[in-house]
Amino acid sequence: MTNEAVIFTQALTKRYGAVHAVRELNLAVRRNRVTAFLGKNGAGKSTTIKMLLGMVRPTAGEGTMLGKQITDTHQNVDMRRRVAYVAEDKPLYGYMTIEQTIRFASSFYPDWRTDIERKLLSDYELPLRRKVRELSKGMRTKLALLLAFARQPELLILDEPSEGLDPVGIEHLLQTLVAQSADGVSVFFSSHQIAEVERVADDVCILEKGSLMMDTPLDDLRQFYRRIDLVFPFPPLEREFQISGVESIRTSGLQMSLFTSANADAVVERAHDLHAVSVEVAPVSLREIFLETVKEA
Amino acid sequence: MAAVATVHLYPNSDTVRAMLFKLAPTSGQPLYLQLMQQIRHAAETGALRNGDQLPGIRTLAEELIVSPNTVAKAYSELEHEGLLELRQGTGAFVCVKQRTRSLADEVTVARRRMRDLIEQLREDGLLDAEIRRAFEAELLYSAEAVRKR
Numbered sequence: 409m410t411n412e413a414v415i416f417t418q419a420l421t422k423r424y425g426a427v428h429a430v431r432e433l434n435l436a437v438r439r440n441r442v443t444a445f446l447g448k449n450g451a452g453k454s455t456t457i458k459m460l461l462g463m464v465r466p467t468a469g470e471g472t473m474l475g476k477q478i479t480d481t482h483q484n485v486d487m488r489r490r491v492a493y494v495a496e497d498k499p500l501y502g503y504m505t506i507e508q509t510i511r512f513a514s515s516f517y518p519d520w521r522t523d524i525e526r527k528l529l530s531d532y533e534l535p536l537r538r539k540v541r542e543l544s545k546g547m548r549t550k551l552a553l554l555l556a557f558a559r560q561p562e563l564l565i566l567d568e569p570s571e572g573l574d575p576v577g578i579e580h581l582l583q584t585l586v587a588q589s590a591d592g593v594s595v596f597f598s599s600h601q602i603a604e605v606e607r608v609a610d611d612v613c614i615l616e617k618g619s620l621m622m623d624t625p626l627d628d629l630r631q632f633y634r635r636i637d638l639v640f641p642f643p644p645l646e647r648e649f650q651i652s653g654v655e656s657i658r659t660s661g662l663q664m665s666l667f668t669s670a671n672a673d674a675v676v677e678r679a680h681d682l683h684a685v686s687v688e689v690a691p692v693s694l695r696e697i698f699l700e701t702v703k704e705a
Numbered sequence: 706m707a708a709v710a711t712v713h714l715y716p717n718s719d720t721v722r723a724m725l726f727k728l729a730p731t732s733g734q735p736l737y738l739q740l741m742q743q744i745r746h747a748a749e750t751g752a753l754r755n756g757d758q759l760p761g762i763r764t765l766a767e768e769l770i771v772s773p774n775t776v777a778k779a780y781s782e783l784e785h786e787g788l789l790e791l792r793q794g795t796g797a798f799v800c801v802k803q804r805t806r807s808l809a810d811e812v813t814v815a816r817r818r819m820r821d822l823i824e825q826l827r828e829d830g831l832l833d834a835e836i837r838r839a840f841e842a843e844l845l846y847s848a849e850a851v852r853k854r
Contacts, residue, residue, distance in 0.1 A: 442772045582770050590763035590773040606730040610772045627735035634733070634845075672845070688838055689845045691733020 412439045414563050414594045415460060417471035417478075422455050422464065422618075429455040431618035432469065437596050437611075442589050444605040444626075445598040447615035448702055453598045454496055456615070457567055461493055474562060492556035496567040498548045502541030506534050506551055513555045524584075525558040531580045545572035557584050564588060566597035570604065582608050606694040616702045626694070633697055634672040638664045638679045639686035648682060651675055655700065667692070667700055728769055733845070736771055740779040748788060748801050749812070759789070759797040 415437035422430040430452040437443045447453045458464040460473050462484040474490055476483035500509060514520040529536070532550040543551065549572045556564060564585075570578045582604055589595055599605050605612070612629065614622040632653075638644065644664045646657045653670030666675055672689055679687050692700075726743050728736050747753040759765070762780065766773040780797050783789040790798045826836050 441774065579770070583767055586766045586770055586773060587763065590766055603730075607728075607770055608772055610774050627737065630730075630733055630735050676842075687842055689842050691731065691845075693731040 413437055413472075414439045415471070415473050415596060417456075417460075418469055420456070420459060420469035420471050421467050422452075422459060423467045428618045430459070430466075433615075433618070433620055435471075435613065435620060435623070437594070437613075439594050440589070440592060441610040442585065442595045442608055443597075443611040443613060444609035445596060445613050445615065446600075446602070446605065446698055447598070451615045451702075452618040453615055454567055455618075457493075457565060457598070461488065461491070461565070490562040491565060492559045492561035492563075493565045494552045494556045494567065494569055496571070498552040500540045500548060500551065503539065505537050505539050506543075507536040509540060509551065510555070510558075514558065517559050519560060521558050521560050524560065525554065528554045528557060528580075528584065531584075532577070546574060546577055549573055550577065553581060553584070557588060560588070560591065561593060563594045563596065566595070566599075568598055568600065570599060570601050578604060602693075602695045602698060612694065614698060614701050621701050622697075629694065629697055630691065632668075632670050632672070633692045634668050635690045635692050635696070636666045636668060636672060636675050636679070637686070637688040637690070638666070638684045640664065640682065640684050644682065649675060649678060651678065667696075726765075726769060728771060728775075736775045737778040737782070740769075740776065741783055744779070744783060745788060748799060753799045753801070755799060755801040757799045758795075759799065761796045 413436040415435060417433050417435045420430060420433040420435070421428070433452075433456060435456075445453055445456075455464060459466050460471060460478055462478055462481070466479065471478045473487050476487035478484065478487075501512075504512065510525060514522075514525070528534075528550075532547075532554065534547060534550060534554070540548070540551070549569070553566075553569060556566070570581055573581060578601065585595055585597075586608060606626070609626050611625050612622065613620060640662050643662060644659060646659055646664075649657055649664070649666060651671055651674050653668050653672075654666055654675065655669050656667045658665045668675055676687055676689060726740060728739050730736065732739070744753070744759070753759075759780075760768070762773050762776045766776045769776070780789055780791060784791050784797075787800060787802065790800050792798065823836060827833075831839075
């Protein structure tokens with residue numbers, strides 16, 4: 409496994425007047441991985457992606473994508489040939505039909521994969537002769553995804569790719585995403601569909617108010633994050649549980665609920681020492697981890 | 706939310722059997738470990754036989770809709786353990802040795818001991834739900850303690 413980063417930023421910052429959209433972001437997205445980029449609306453995900461692609465100029469900091477400086481115009485041209493990007497608003501030419509759009513887009517790429525194009529046309533059930541302006545939101549999304557997937561890029565960047573898709577569409581999208589990953593494409597995507605992210609992502613980055621709150625392999629989250637519910641014969645003291653790895657504590661009467669990112673066993677041991685009458689340890693879902701992470705910021 | 710894949714296996718004989726892998730993304734266990742355990746379990750119970758072929762990384766990843774890295778890691782760890790043999794281009798083949806078969810017997814013995822313990826706890830007046838919670842807490846606790854060592 410290679411640890412080379414396909415996206416790398418150092419103190420990347422974007423200010424709009426007094427507002428920090430992105431604040432000193434240090435990001436390292438690994439090659440041949442599926443990386444999810446999570447955050448609430450307005451957390452700075454789209455601004456970050458646009459800076460990476462050279463569409464928005466950073467206020468400070470720097471970064472590389474596929475080894476190319478993101479702020480260098482010449483390097484940017486070369487980089488964008490190897491990166492496919494599906495924007496949140498899916499800009500397409502309304503007067504073209506689906507067929508014309510595909511012919512037009514494919515003419516730019518000598519490595520265009522007609523096999524992928526054909527498979528997705530049938531999976532997505534796209535009507536070839538319909539004009540883009542007459543497409544539903546879901547169909548626009550599917551067309552934009554087809555254009556990106558058929559290029560078979562080195563790096564695929566998707567901003568909210570499942571928006572407007574029904575459950576069947578999402579299933580097809582995830583399947584294609586997995587297939588692309590198997591072909592060696594690195595994937596970086598933002599999404600609010602946490603349950604879907606939880607299935608396909610290798611790594612998870614969480615952005616909150618322009619700052620990176622988390623950058624962790626999903627398997628580590630599964631393995632180490634726990635919710636521990638305790639009941640004591642007497643009101644417990646929170647300071648007894650100031651153990652590293654304890655992220656938050658809630659106490660109510662004789663009950664205590666802890667959220668831990670590590671050291672669950674130490675917490676359980678302490679609880680036994682303090683004569684807890686009930687100790688329950690449960691794994692936590694990515695949704696809970698996400699909510700807990702963005703709550704504290 | 707479990708991802709399910711029906712995997713058709715073509716063993717040495719001409720019969721085609723179907724097998725089910727189920728990965729639970731929120732079960733608190735890395736997905737590659739879940740897949741490893743299920744393949745191991747299938748080998749121990751005889752659902753997978755020596756020489757059986759597992760689907761390729763790409764095929765299984767697409768069926769389960771999980772990252773190909775998950776399948777690749779499970780396969781390579783199992784190759785390390787000697788349960789799988791990975792052949793370039795052709796896929797993953799099961800190598801069941803004598804030892805894995807006796808594990809099935811061990812599981813049978815373990816279940817008998819568990820049954821006794823559960824019976825005893827019920828006699829002590831514990832409800833099934835309480836026994837289950839205590840069991841799961843202990844399992845999680847000891848697993849984490851072992852991992853730390």
